Amino acid sequence: MSNDVLVIAEHRDGAVKGISKESVTAARSIAADLGGEVISVLLGDDTASMADDLAAQGGAKVLKIDDAKLAQYTPEAYVAALKAVIAQVQPKLVLIGHSYQAMDFFPRLAAAHDAALVPDVTNVTVEEGQLVFTRKVINGKLDARTTPVGESTVFASAQQGAFPVQGADGTATVEDFSADLGDVATRKVVEIKAAEAGEVDLTAADVIVAGGRGVGDKDKFQVVFDLADALGAAVGASRPPCDSEWVEHERQIGSSGQVVAPKLYIALGISGAIQHLVGMRGANCIVAINKDANAAIFQEASYGVVADLHEFVPAMIEAVKEARG
């Protein structure tokens, strides 16, 4: 086995995904600590220009696999092609961004190698030659120091946003890699379409007040609208209020909903699951109100208040009215 890090790069609409560039950045630092190289792999049927873009992210090598069977994503063809790459590269670590598509096939790839899988990691270090990962457990409330056992190839996925892209000091070379996918039976893809856009567009809002599970129930969710009214803000929500139909699904902010970047984001009773955080981290100023002082949302906030939101919000509405005269 080498000390190399193999990055599986994903693409959509003819462009390398941002999360894959983050993975290359992470891999460069890990490979430097391991004393190995970064090799990225790109799967598709027309990857030449994307391979150049990926090569500009650094690392030693980009392997591109162009095959008609890879024109459209299927886990069957992806796993088969990547098995061939892993057999040749013999990497110490296989790294991918923790995207939905990655979660569709990547655990299967790890299981096919009977290997260690460490999903959704927020940090990676190398201690005495060994990989050490940090990942969130128990609804994101705790950090877990997680280490692979044994010496075989380790599979890990990197949390979106955990490894911001850093410019490369060099360009990787691009090489063709051919994998024999002749016998691979792929599933039938019926269609791929964008989720129906709702009528609520939160992406243009300057101020958003969002409610989470901690708001309590559908009636109590009115308090979120009340504060939004007082501030002239839009109303959003994390997943649980939408699932429970306290508010419309189109108000959902996060990885399955809208991605917003307002000037001010006020999170009421939102614990801070990563699926929500990826949708609102871009806000300039984040205020978190939560009765659990350990809620993960406080890690993201500029200002935090540990309080019962149903006591705090009415007081805040009064304070806003007073301040605005």
Place this chain on the structure above:
Amino acid sequence: MKILVCVKTVPEKDARLRVASGDEWIVEDGLGVAISECDRYAVEAALRLKEADEGEVVVLSLGGAGASKQIKEALAMGCDRAIHVTSDDFARADALTIAKVLAAAAKEEAPDVILTGQQSDDLGYNAVGQMMAEKLDMAHAQIVLTLEKVDGGMRISHELDNNLIETVDLSMPCVLGVQSGINDVRYASLKGIMQAGAKPQKKVSLDDLGLSADDLAAKVKVEKVGFPVKTSQAEMIEGDAKDAAKKLVEKLIQEAKVL
């Protein structure tokens, strides 16, 4: 159609967590527990599949004695019988080890469809169903939103990327990882609760499943857990509701200049 649905008992969402001495894991004694959120939707999806066709729904759970209550809850919701793989050793287990145990238990049942929640609330791997599928050589899809039986298999739709939904046809048997919020999860009826106690519950040990120590050797170890070291500069605002609200609004106007 035989449907197997995997259910995990996890700490309740708002449970007060304490880290055990030695930092190895959380204190589990006295901790409120519940069925992991996505798994509830998987149970509902399983019951609906049965109702649209026919057959039986078998609930499969791996956990200690404490998991019995959640298994009974799934039975009260309408599952026909249960298999409880009893072990206390999997609280911090890695995804592959859990998948191997569940796959071994599933294999004996030879189901047409296996449903899991896409991710557990505790370890949050988002991987066990996929790994079961690999070990059982079945088709699989993750983050499933809709599922229906069609001629020769299952037609499912699932989230493949931000706001991108793919519809695919899978051959059966298959494993499906269900997203939360995809259906209205039923409450157990009084009748269901009364009947649950009489439904068959099979307790199975790891030995019964024929799993060797080698099969169950951990691939990944959780060495330590802890509350995150604060990395942001979050300014915590203290005081009673009125004082804190006033201070916060002042800061948003004067300091952050966002109001």
